[in-house]
Amino acid sequence: MNLFITGGAGFIGCNSADYFLKQGHTVTIFDNLSRPGATNNLNWLQLRHDDPEKLQFVEGDVRDYDALSRAIDGSEAVLHLAGQVAVTTSVIKPRNDFEVNALGTFNVLEAVRNYCPNAPLINASTNKVYGGMTQIEIVDKGDQYAYADYPFGVPETAPLDFHSPYGCSKGAADQYTIDYARIYGLNTLTFRQSCIYGQRQFGVEDQGWVAHFVIAAVKNRPITIFGDGKQVRDVLHINDLVRAYDLGFQKADQLTGEAFNIGGGADNTLAIWTEFGTLLEELCGHEIEVHKGDWRPGDQRVFVSDIRKAQNMLGWQPTIAPKEGITKLYEWVSNNPHLFD
Numbered sequence: 001m002n003l004f005i006t007g008g009a010g011f012i013g014c015n016s017a018d019y020f021l022k023q024g025h026t027v028t029i030f031d032n033l034s035r036p037g038a039t040n041n042l043n044w045l046q047l048r049h050d051d052p053e054k055l056q057f058v059e060g061d062v063r064d065y066d067a068l069s070r071a072i073d074g075s076e077a078v079l080h081l082a083g084q085v086a087v088t089t090s091v092i093k094p095r096n097d098f099e100v101n102a103l104g105t106f107n108v109l110e111a112v113r114n115y116c117p118n119a120p121l122i123n124a125s126t127n128k129v130y131g132g133m134t135q136i137e138i139v140d141k142g143d144q145y146a147y148a149d150y151p152f153g154v155p156e157t158a159p160l161d162f163h164s165p166y167g168c169s170k171g172a173a174d175q176y177t178i179d180y181a182r183i184y185g186l187n188t189l190t191f192r193q194s195c196i197y198g199q200r201q202f203g204v205e206d207q208g209w210v211a212h213f214v215i216a217a218v219k220n221r222p223i224t225i226f227g228d229g230k231q232v233r234d235v236l237h238i239n240d241l242v243r244a245y246d247l248g249f250q251k252a253d254q255l256t257g258e259a260f261n262i263g264g265g266a267d268n269t270l271a272i273w274t275e276f277g278t279l280l281e282e283l284c285g286h287e288i289e290v291h292k293g294d295w296r297p298g299d300q301r302v303f304v305s306d307i308r309k310a311q312n313m314l315g316w317q318p319t320i321a322p323k324e325g326i327t328k329l330y331e332w333v334s335n336n337p338h339l340f341d
């Protein structure tokens with residue numbers, strides 16, 4: 001198939017492009033290269049797939065509907081990843097966040113409707129659409145928090161509750177994606193992704209925290225932990241996510257208009273410092289300097305997504321446990337330290 005990837009030079013985008021190119025598909029990347037690391041990811045991809053017939057790059061912005069329409073025309077599948085990705089940045093620049101995430105996704109949907117209406121579209125949404133989840137009881141298990149109920153995590157039927165400009169813009173994009181299947185009959189899916197980590201992730205403090213911690217450990221830099229470090233998240237390795245996209249495209253016509261939680265689920269969780277810190281110190285062989293910061297507004301004690309719907313309907317499940325995946329990421333950063341100077 002002829003796959004169009006917005007944000008294809010980003011962390012998830014370049015890994016997805018690499019995977020689908022290896023499967024024999026052709027890929028067009030549409031990216032404005034605004035994210036630090038994006039140019040490096042693109043160069044890496046072009047070196048690995050040195051065939052302009054197979055891999056094309058269009059420098060463009062999803063806010064520019066005309067440029068997007070020209071580039072998307074004739075595509076056979078669309079993976080929409082371009083986005084403003086940090087909650088903190090969304091608070092500082094809410095209009096920019098709205099324009100990139102909400103208007104940008106609307107433009108992608110309109111471009112698909114007008115120029116390639118049969119193409120399945122997967123939208124990269126976020127578990128942030130479920131908001132603060134303050135109604136859910138949390139228990140303190142000593143070295144980490146846990147849900148009192150919800151042994152499988154939070155399902156897609158949980159109420160949507162958008163917090164922060166990022167939550168609102170991604171939430172709007174998520175709902176527009178579903179509605180374009182309902183109203184216009186487009187073949188769309190929305191994947192509510194948990195924390196994704198892996199090779200080629202240029203993580204920073206406010207986005208991509210797993211990679212950010214690994215980079216700090218390799219480069220012997222201090223890490224700031226906000227709160228007590230007992231917060232728990234489900235984490236998913238990039239290779240498992242990309243397989244979910246593949247299955248999503250294969251099954252899109254039976255699943256059109258569906259939302260799926262795509263994360264590590266209850267079996268792949270990490271307490272952000274009490275567990276992750278120990279693993280990192282084991283990997284780097286020395287103690288890591290830790291600074292303590294206050295809880296940040298909206299920081300959840302626990303977020304774990306219930307992924308049983310994706311297991312049942314997509315036939316997908318994670319295969320890479322956090323320890324294995326983080327060890328791989330650690331090796332990649334250790335072998336490429338110059339990328340993080």
Ligand SMILES: NC(=O)c1ccc[n+]([C@@H]2O[C@H](COP(=O)([O-])OP(=O)(O)OC[C@H]3O[C@@H](n4cnc5c(N)ncnc54)[C@H](O)[C@@H]3O)[C@@H](O)[C@H]2O)c1
Nearest residue numbers: 007009010011012032033034035061062082083124193196
């Ligand atoms: N990484 C995660 O843990 C995670 C979790 C949930 C959801 N997501 C979503 O997945 C998507 C991809 O995330 P990522 O981690 O690969 O982020 P990333 O920042 O590495 O990639 C985003 C890409 O989009 C590009 N981009 C940004 N604004 C653009 C614009 N206006 N027009 C065109 N391109 C633009 C950037 O240059 C970058 O290459 C995002 O939509 C993000 O919200 C990611």
